[in-house]
Amino acid sequence: MIEFNRPHMTGNEFEYIAQAKRGHVLAGDGPFTKKCSSWLEEITGCAKALLTHSCTSALEMSALLLDIAPGDEIIMPSYTFVSTANAFVLRGGVPVFVDIREDTLNLDETLIESAITTRTRAIVPVHYAGVACEMDTIMDIARRYGINVVEDAAQGLMANYKGRALGSIGDFGALSFHETKNIISGEGGALMVNDHSKIHRAETIREKGTDRSRFFRGEVDKYTWQEVGSSFLPGDLVAAFLWAQMEEAQTITDLRLSIWSRYHNAFASLERAGVLRRPFIPQECGHNAHMYYVLLREDIDRHKILQELKQHGIGAVFHYVPLHTSPAGQRYGRLHGSLALTDTLSERLIRLPLWVGLTNEQQSQVVEVLSRAICRQA
Template identity: 75%
Template sequence: MQQNRIPFNRPHMTGKEIEYIAEAHAGHMLAGDGPFTKRCHAWLEQRTGCSKALLTHSCTAALEMAAVLLDIQPGDEIIMPSYTFVSTANAFVLRGGVPVFVDIREDTLNMDERLIEAAITPRTRAIAPVHYAGIACEMDTIMDIARRHGLQVVEDAAQGVMSRYKGRALGSIGDFGAFSFHETKNVISGEGGALLVNAPAQALRAEIIREKGTDRTRFFRNEVDKYTWQEVGSSFLPGELIAAFLWAQLEEAQSITIDRMASWNRYHQALAPLETQGLLRRPVVPETCQHNAHMYYVLLAPGVHRQAVLSCLRENEISSVFHYVPLHSSPGGLRYGRVHGSMQFTDAQSARLIRLPLWVGLTPEQQDRVVNALTEALT
């Protein structure tokens, strides 16, 4: 019955990945920053409007680069949600920074922008909003707070490729943005990411940090006659084979988004009756947000046993999962970070959330099976 199983995720292939990888292989350039990398950079810069896009070997690496660019020092504080992946915090903790966790909004599950200002102390250096499910945080408010307090903003837009806030690409609004191309994302390269640099003055330094702290990129542009060690850095580049794979995906990013949106909208319509009955709550998308259908999640009604629902779906050969364990309740969060204020909604919403299968090629018939199984589990 394995053929009837509906996986949670199925990595999408456009059909050109192997062709482009073979082209890179034939060109005898396999290290980073080859022709395919340059195409990806140009696409990201054109699509987002950022000053400089730089491919990295992961979104984690992009966030770590942002922490280096901000010159985070031991004791510096970074305000962020607790309901996020560990990389959001780890990138700063590696530099000695202290994550300061604030609660999320009840509706979008994004960091509650109304709680940020009260969490600012003399040690605060940055704000790290996370665009959960590819739905934008309230960036106008966040940027206004940052400007008034002299803070930097690092957008964790790991899930936000092709999403927008008031017409602006996620990742292009703060000082820096970070994308993920992990195989669970919409546009993929297996592993991979990108740093978006939105302050032109930081572009050259970002290149240096990415190239092990050297001005190697300038050397290959014939801007210097040799390259040397300039400052702290590391090897954040992906190889050219990864970039070739990614280029095949970026070429089809629009059609990928259209396919995923169709599935997202089908779920949203089909699950409306269960929301009306008070059995679950569907995602909330503010009018200012154009999302990318990264995921479809539901919040089970209070009192519903989540594991029982997941078990029922599994018995119907449907793979469904919950999401983050809030960082503030984890051993690492307790050790390296601190909480500001109540975590009421972080605790409540994270305990109720399940994610449904969503990938390119998911059929209406498969979605009907998911909805029917979920209905059976809840009624």
Template identity: 75%
Template structure:
């Protein structure tokens, strides 16, 4: 009998997506900022407490908007972790800025707030904490450093929808925040993202930048008699069918999160023995953080050959993956950025991190199989 394939990820559908897409189609409103977009905006603002939420066609687009909103200029510096997706750096490199890579904490793999001040120079404009795996960075410390030095804080909360830090929604704590609704995330629209504008002074400009640099949004609200080009911008809106799909997901966001947390907790309990044996380390979630179970990863013990473990899992039709190649050691990072201090944690943990299958529809039997094969693979390794 052939083994059932356990995929790394399978996009989850609530069942309402196609109905809402049909409603958008028959409503003859397919471009951006239609009724479904507005519903999503209201939901995001209510859920996060952000001053303004704006859907974008990707989290990458939302991050690019933050660089425009902060008027990032060539030669400016932006502090961020190296252990993140390329969009975190690209958004600022596109404006001519220099990403300054700082090491991550060994517990959460988030930007190490203790290393930030040493990276600040007269050219520094912003700090960009990335909430890895939906677990919050130490935001109070980061905000205090930013206030002390007059810097902006942009939260890359791509993985952080429905996560909180001391009761505050991720993405709503800094000056600006960015969400992702990519199909690999918890709440999805295929591609898609959102910008959270928490500084009210930036809200109107955010609308203008998102609408190709025009005041089109004000025109449709009746605040001006025509819309015109106001400043540099681009087309960052998603279509209404994307928003309709997303609305079906946002309606079920809490239920989705609860079900994922149950899967995460099951992995966590099942892997405790392997951790006690020293074969791996499980994720660490600080007490003041409520995560969203975006992913379940383990840190393999030093000396374990990760590729051999991955191949053994694949031999049993289990598809696990590693994660980022650190930006500072990538060709683009070497070309456009600079490193501040040691990158010991980033370099070491990036080579030992292994992500396990995690998606709604995964059963406890699937998880038992994953943990069992992983244990056997580690024993061989």
């Protein structure tokens, strides 16, 4: 069996968890949490990195920080995970679904401006597969209209746009350390705050709406409830696991890039034959090999391809069901124009196994079985 994903362990995870136990600090914002936050700030250049339970939590914090109220509109792609929309719908926000680009499958920046109304409060670009959206254009639109940008960089750690880390460009950025991501803690995430003036409020919201962080820094003589917040802190045991991953982040990224490149080279001939399309990486984007996918020619039956891969013990999957086609998406969101590319591309995409430790032999088997299955239909 070639699993779709196998969580990678660097070797120090349980030793660091044991260190946290011996230090008698298990709750949030302990020594390992501080190590992880400092590392994120150094590697991304953000003003403040706050570890959270998940990327979902980080997105929910951003909605609170933006004071999203019922009826406020948030522009985002429909081709994304449900958390991108849920975080704002929880505050009464209305997702406005915009189509994606054909090349990167990212939010089409040329459609954003026409989607803006007097109720628009934020744009949420999703950096699909760790490949950056066209952030210069998005930030220019946001500045001209006075609206905020929240980067959904769940898949984006160790990737960049014109040398700038994903998640560090907008007002806020959200990262994921779910076990399916490159750098993991089982569950986990982080909110990246890119404006120094918003740090204290972000800390307050993360600490159940209290000024507890300021109290422990000696800035106030007691802490109390200041505003609406929730418990968004992960325990230091989670951070201890995560720190072992962060120490090896560049090595992990390099290994994944090698696997990604082998797939990319192997499928070049099928792309030339017109039966599939490989991922496209714009010149200004430094990606992190979060995933490798192929887009099948429109007349090829994806279900049959996936069935054949499964019969050979290969764990390949499709990805998002577009939110605008879901019951909740139709209930809480609205469409801006045609989402034709979202509809067609989502139905043609197959994600292939990609994890540290995938051998050349296993990868060759994936390539061989997929190529044979596609050519049988072509």
